[in-house]
Amino acid sequence: MKGENIKEAGLKVTLPRLQVLEFLEKNVGKHFSADELFTQIRISSSEIGLATIYRVLNQFEEAGLVIKHQFENGQAVYELDTGEHHDHMVDVESGEVKEFYDEEIEALQEKLAKKYGYELVDHSMVLYVKKL
Amino acid sequence: MKGENIKEAGLKVTLPRLQVLEFLEKNVGKHFSADELFTQIRISSSEIGLATIYRVLNQFEEAGLVIKHQFENGQAVYELDTGEHHDHMVDVESGEVKEFYDEEIEALQEKLAKKYGYELVDHSMVLYVKKL
């Protein structure tokens, strides 16, 4: 169903919400700022307001539909939450974001938490990199 | 010497710069937003401008005297760069923050960046944990 997950979040299935969700679904693994989403959706179709984008993204985040990231550049970016954990690598020169998953790192983090007497609940790791 | 590291950064040793640096030196391991520094320095002494705080912090960051962190709340925070890198472990139940350093993780991050054709410039890692 098209707006099933929107409805499940207790939100009405409206055009702006569908547009935002569908755009993110078409671009899984990529990250967009509110302004980029605004521009993209404006280009491909109708009259959407930037404020609405922000409102919808906040509601989606609350509902667990999207993940919000605050990388080092001031602007927050959003991506669809596919439920599959991954970490991020940010090219500090181009701003490009790559996702990656490394079993060794994950295991090491578990081990580290235990070493300090904790259980690992969640983590975030961002590598800031530049091209060699 | 008091303003030695300021001078070494190619900056003139001025009152605002000394005040910011000394405040951070008195609070190693803690993090402050520009606004908090502004308020704190205003309370304890003289007429300093918020814009100056921002300028000084940017210069200090450039010079490697302070580290800037962009946490999840929009406001950037700064801490003195003691030269000792560390990551953070946050107890999700108590809110307590532990700093830690692990050679194996550091090496693995370098390796990972290389694997994707990048040079590691910086990284941030936060482990969210709870007591076992």
Add this chain to the structure above:
DNA sequence: ATCCTTGCAAAATATTTGCAGTATC
């Protein structure tokens, strides 16, 4: 004496909110 630095105010960014009209259930 020169050039850097400062504080203030205004500008630039990023995001949120008030409101009156509109669409969804």
Add this chain to the structure above:
DNA sequence: GATACTGCAAATATTTTGCAAGGAT
């Protein structure tokens, strides 16, 4: 039809910049 939602504009919040005055070497 009631209520939630929207777009726009105005309001906030954070950080940067222009400028004239003040300070360091």
